[in-house]
Every structure is written in structure tokens, then in C-alpha cells.
Amino acid sequence: MPVHYRCIGYLRCPARSLLAIASKEVSIIKLQKRYAHTHHSFDELPFRDTYPLNSQLAFYARNGNFEATWALFCRMHFSCCHLDAYSFTPVLSACCALPGTKCGKLVHGLMIKTGVDAGTVTKTALMNLYSKYGCLDDSERAFEEIELKDVVAWNALISSFLRHDLAQRALDAFATMRREQVQLSEFTLCSVLKACASLKAFELGKQIHGLVVVLGRDLVILSTALIDFYSDVEHINEALNVYYSLKNIKDNVMRNSLIRGCINNRKYEEAFSIMSKMRPNVVALTSALGACSKNSDLWIGKQIHCVALRFGFTDDTQLCNVILDMYAKCGKIMNARSVFDLILEKCVVSWTSMIDGYGSQGYGLEAVELLERMEVEGKGVVPNSVTFLAVLSACGHSRQVEEAWKCFMLMEKFGIDPEEEHYACLIDGLGRASHIDEAWCVLNDMIKNGTRPTALTWTSLLNACSRNQDIARGEFAAKHLLELEPDKPANYVLLSNFYAAVGKWDSANRFRDMMRKKGLIKEAGSSQVGSNLLILTNRASI
DNA sequence: GTAGGGTTAG
Known part of the structure; x- marks a missing residue:
């Protein structure tokens, strides 16, 4: 089969000829124009040698100048x-x-056309590309096609799983890697620590700590990964x-x-002690405030707000959004509003967080009023589907049925199609x-x-019926x-409560019994990771 | 070609 008629594997265009790529090159031209302003020295080069x-x-790529990389590549191609x-x-x-483009798929087409899509390094680059595009299957497929799978390819596979929140699969890949006696690198340990943190696999993480000590390289990065791990597993x-x-x-x-x-x-003492020995930065304060919101630690959150004020960080919209949210989550809606009012460049998250803050404290009318203000004073910032969920x-x-309907109808004006969550929210409110x-009609x-x-949806309706x-x-x-969730304990509780609410005690008890018989008892999650990996048995290959 | 820090949205 001539190369230009080969299937463009990952592009999911079976039997599509590379003429299709040629037509897609129109898109490359468009993208080239988008980044045409980017300066590079192409014209100054005496020879256009590869x-x-x-x-x-x-x-360019190493220094993060991705627009220039793309622009130069396009010029080379044309x-x-x-x-x-x-x-x-x-x-x-x-x-x-490069945001908002899927230009990598076009590049992959060109790679197939040029015949350079094989080889461990290019396949690993493709794995990374598809993984970042959210196409895990394609990423895995690229991995499977690698003939000589080296440590970087394995690391890329583990990272792909982590990127898709599949920590257990990441650890499975790590176990296979160990069985196949692939030499580990510091990249491997970093990723595996992340997987351990995600699965709360304390024992396995501790073993990885041992490997870090044995490896003894890149200690700054690996120690940070260890700190993250131990913090996340609450040690x-x-x-x-x-x-x-x-x-x-x-x-x-x-x-x-x-x-x-x-x-x-x-x-807290340790946190402030570390903070006092460095110049605070926006990242430190943002993450610290996130933790305060989670723990409802208003007093600590206030102190961090003071630090932000003292160091002049309050022009950072994202940091202010987190401060606002912290106050709202701690029930201090007036403080949240003061912070909101002082945000100079409000983004959609600022508006949505404030609307949501009002909603969670029972201020329905204020939430609607803010949405109306957003339309007038939003400076081009428009509500999105999450904003409408919040309102x-x-x-x-707050049982504002008329307002709920008004907001629901308003979605069309902003080109937002109601999703299942919006319907469920409306059904819940009507109930x-x-x-x-009306709730039944909405369904x-x-x-x-x-x-x-x-x-x-069914949960919202069931609550409404209760x-x-x-x-x-x-x-x-x-x-x-x-039918949809036969094994979820919460549903049986919900059903039992429904029957109790409507006075059908026999049925209420029947669902309690069913739950017991099915062994559906709500328990804290536990991990089964680590016991069979025996990772320390093969130290020689590190 | 693969690893380390942030949050906000029911």
C-alpha cells in the first residue's frame, strides 16, 4: 500500500488517504497565521539545512517557547x-x-507521511501527546507499538495513567516494569509516589522512599514528591x-x-514557621487557603488573608477567588462579598464563587441579583454552565421557583444548552x-x-416525591x-427514607434489610496496594 | 520522548 494511502492510525480515520492530511494542511496554514508574529531566525539562516x-x-521547545516552535516548524514544512x-x-x-488546537494530530499525520512515526523516542512523544489530549487509548496503543520499551516509555505510560486518574493502573504498570527488570529512574519514583498518595498506599510509598535513598539523585524533586506523598497520606x-x-x-x-x-x-505552627522564613508567594498562600476552606479554619484563613494584604498579592484574581471562597465556606458571606467587590479583574470563577456562596448560605435572591449584575457589569465576562448550576x-x-425558571430560560441567551445537572437542579428546586x-414536566x-x-435526576425526583x-x-x-445504580448503599438509604416519609414502613424496612443482605455497608475506602509488589527484592536494577 | 508547588464552580 503506498504510504500516502496508509491508515492514519491514531487519527481514527481508517483508510483515509493522506490527501486528507493535505486538506488538513489548510488548518496548519491557519494555525501558522495565528502564530506568524512569532519571531525566529529562519530567514537569517544561510542554509535551510534540517x-x-x-x-x-x-x-524553542526546551525553553517553553511553543508558539515559536510551531511557527518555525510550519515554515520548515512549507x-x-x-x-x-x-x-x-x-x-x-x-x-x-498550544491552547485550543489539536495540531498534534496533524503533525502525527505528517509523521506517518514522512515515515518517521516509529522508533521509541517518537512513539513516546506521541504517547505524551495523546495522553495530554485526553486520548488514553491512543496513548496506550503507541506504547504497545514500541518495540524496545525503555524506561522513558514506561514512565510515560505511568504518567498517562496518572493524568487520567488511574493510579491503580499506574501501579500495575510499575509492577510489570519491575517484573520485566526495567531499570528505574527518578522520573519513575516521582510518578509512583504520586500514585501511592492518590491510593493512600502508605506502606508502598515508604518502600519507594527507600528507593529514593538508594538512588540518591535529583533529591530536591524527589524530596518534594516525598513531602507531597507523606502529607497526602496524613503522615x-x-x-x-x-x-x-x-x-x-x-x-x-x-x-x-x-x-x-x-x-x-x-x-499550623510549622506552616507559619516555614512561611516566616521565606518571602511568601501566591502559590503558597493559594494552596494554604484551599486547605483552610477544606478544614473550615476561618481564623487561620484570616491570617493568611492578612499576609496576602501585607505583601500586596490582592491584585491576583485567582488568589482573591480562593480568599472569597474560604470566607463563603466558613459562613462569612459579608467578608466574601467585600473581597469580591475589591477584585479588579473579576473572572467567571469570581462571579460564580460569589453566586455559589450566596446560594449555599440560603441567599437565593442575592445570587440572582448578582447574576443580573454580571450581565451588566461583567466587562465581557459571561456566565458559563457552572454559573447557572450555582444560581x-x-x-x-431558597425556594425561588419563579427566579429559577427565569434563570433556566436565560441560559439560551448565553448559548448554553441545559445539561442533565441543570435539569436535576431545577427538579430538586421545584420539589x-x-x-x-412542574418537576415531573421538567423530567x-x-x-x-x-x-x-x-x-x-432520579435522586432529585425521588427527594421531591418524598x-x-x-x-x-x-x-x-x-x-x-x-436500575442505574443497584449497588450504591446511599440509594437504599434514600429509598428507605422515601418509604418512611410516605408512611410505608414495611417497604422502608424491606430496603434496610436488602441493604444488609447485599452487604452494602458504608465504609471508609481502603487500599489493597503494595502487598504483592515486593519492590525491594530487586535493588540491583536501580 | 517521561518526574516536584495552587485554588475557586452543584
């Missing part, structure tokens, strides 16, 4: 420069970072030990990690206000509009809910 141009590409594997790898990493003293055992190689990234960990684990929820919790017939409308009810003693519709919702 070698120096590839070096230039690599230089000037008919010979492109080889060294031309493609830097541009693939640049493609991952903050171990994290502090790691930190204090290091002499003069601490940096701000590591300190920020430890501050976040200390506040998460309520070790619908606010209306629902709270005893508008059960039918959403089905008519092609939105499939999910467990959340409040309104509507047995028939409640049983209808219950039937669908159990």
Missing part, C-alpha cells in the same frame, strides 16, 4: 525542508501546550522529617508543598417548593429534548435509580 533548524526547534524525527519530537511537545511528621533532613538544597517549590501539607494536616441551586435552596407536577421535557436522565408524598412517581424514580 540539522540547524532542528536544533532551533529543540531550543519550505519543503527535509523533516526527520528530530524535527517532529520538539513540535509534538509544543503542540501539547505529616514524616514529611517534616524529609524536609528537615535536607541541609541546603531546599527551594520554594518544596516549601510550598510542605506549607500546604502542614495546613491540610492542621500543623439554579441557589434558587432551589423543595412543592411544585411536584419529561428533558427526555423529549434528548437528555437522558441519570442517577442524579417531600410531597407522591408515592407513584417516587416509586417510578426509585425503579430507575436502582
